[in-house]
Amino acid sequence: MSKRVGGIIFLKVDGDLQRAKGAFSYNLGKPKREAVIGGDGIAHGYKETGQVAFIEGEITDDRKLNLAALLELEDVTVTLELANGKVISLREAWYAGEGTGQSEEGNIGVRFEAPTGEEIK
Template identity: 65%
Template sequence: MAGKNRIGGIIALKVNGDIYFAKGNFTYNLGKPKREGVVGADTVHGYKETPQVPFIEGEITDRQELSLEDLVTLDDATITLELSNGKVITLSEAWFAGEGTGNTEEGNIACRFEGMSAEEVS
């Protein structure tokens, strides 16, 4: 999918292998622990880690074949986001975590998928 120098632009979103019509900007997080510094009265003591939920989030285009009910009740799915630079983000054991609200002006639905784990493949 990617040219050697391409870093952004065209993406592909798949839910259990089915292609969804991705719109605009997507964000993702691999769910690795978030590090925050711990400061004492004298100096920095180190850091603490807290878990994060891995996710893929963006907007899709609503179409006749898409069931909003099936989308918002999605569970135990595999979500893949193929990036323009050749990377693939895979979200495993995922569920739909958005509101399920559609927009009639451009036929878009905001979606957020969260899962138990995510990985980045180059």
């Protein structure tokens, strides 16, 4: 039995559907583990470093999109609904992108960051 694992996605900011396009990346913001290698060349264990939770990708620009307002977003809930049925959610998120638009395909890169992320199955 085949199951869909990729394809159509939905990006919402405070419940408002955005015009998502292309591939999106996301991170739940859990600590990253890295090996600690001793002078003897053997892994002695690991260390954890913090990461920020994020959702990042591109949206399509249109007349209705207010880029200045997008750049000022903070304390919003951002959800990314994946083709496999999972939902990635950021609460108390802020816009952390550059706000750069491209004219060829009318795309704007977006990045939202938050203290933590949640995976809803």
